[in-house]
Amino acid sequence: MRTASITEQLYAELQCPSCGDHLVSRKSADPWAICFVCSRDHRFFIMPQGPLAAFTATAASITLPEIGGLSTLDIASFWLSDPRARWVLNDQLAILLRSIVESRRISSEPHFSFCPICGEAVEEYERPLDLYMRGLRCQNDHRWALRGGRLFSAMETVRLELQAEYSDAVVSQLIAAWLKRDPHLEPNLHDSVRQVLLSSPLCPQGAT
Ligand SMILES: [Zn+2]
Numbered sequence: 001m002r003t004a005s006i007t008e009q010l011y012a013e014l015q016c017p018s019c020g021d022h023l024v025s026r027k028s029a030d031p032w033a034i035c036f037v038c039s040r041d042h043r044f045f046i047m048p049q050g051p052l053a054a055f056t057a058t059a060a061s062i063t064l065p066e067i068g069g070l071s072t073l074d075i076a077s078f079w080l081s082d083p084r085a086r087w088v089l090n091d092q093l094a095i096l097l098r099s100i101v102e103s104r105r106i107s108s109e110p111h112f113s114f115c116p117i118c119g120e121a122v123e124e125y126e127r128p129l130d131l132y133m134r135g136l137r138c139q140n141d142h143r144w145a146l147r148g149g150r151l152f153s154a155m156e157t158v159r160l161e162l163q164a165e166y167s168d169a170v171v172s173q174l175i176a177a178w179l180k181r182d183p184h185l186e187p188n189l190h191d192s193v194r195q196v197l198l199s200s201p202l203c204p205q206g207a208t
């Protein structure tokens with residue numbers, strides 16, 4: 001695993017996509033991600049370069065004697081921080097584990113209304129590249145693509161991907177999706193991670 005990286009200058013000058021305020025970096029429960037927060041407590045993450053699907057599909061079968069006897073929250077922190085575990089941890093599961101460890105309450109989805117580079121308002125500028133992407137652009141011609149709470153630079157000169165914090169409703173939906181024993185997802189889900197998801201107050205009733 002490699003920790004997320006970003007150029008120093010961009011790092012110091014990022015603006016909050018939700019309110020246009022200045023973003024500063026803060027610690028989070030995910031030691032491999034860079035966390036940014038504004039004065040209104042909107043949080044965005046630069047995730048580390050995720051493991052390949054071929055590796056995450058081995059997660060269910062790895063043995064981790066280190067986690068014997070740990071609490072569910074300590075197990076979640078172990079998966080987030082230990083390099084061997086993290087190397088096989090699906091990116092979306094990493095986000096869910098972080099949200100469970102931090103147990104913040106996020107009532108609504110973040111808006112993407114402002115350009116992270118210059119803080120000017122953005123508006124839709126073209127039909128999305130695919131059905132799931134929205135194109136956004138500011139008056140300084142900084143261009144972005146948005147999908148699933150993640151904002152991607154659509155400029156060749158800037159490499160940046162900002163992942164917004166999931167709302168509680170999205171966390172619940174995703175936990176339910178991971179727990180429904182989908183044969184495509186199961187190889188990615190270690191039983192200890194399943195137990196962490198089940199322990200979340202946001203885990204929908206009836207999930208097993
Ligand atoms: Zn903000």
Ligand SMILES: [Zn+2]
Pocket residue numbers: 115116117118119120138139140141142
């Ligand atoms: Zn801009």
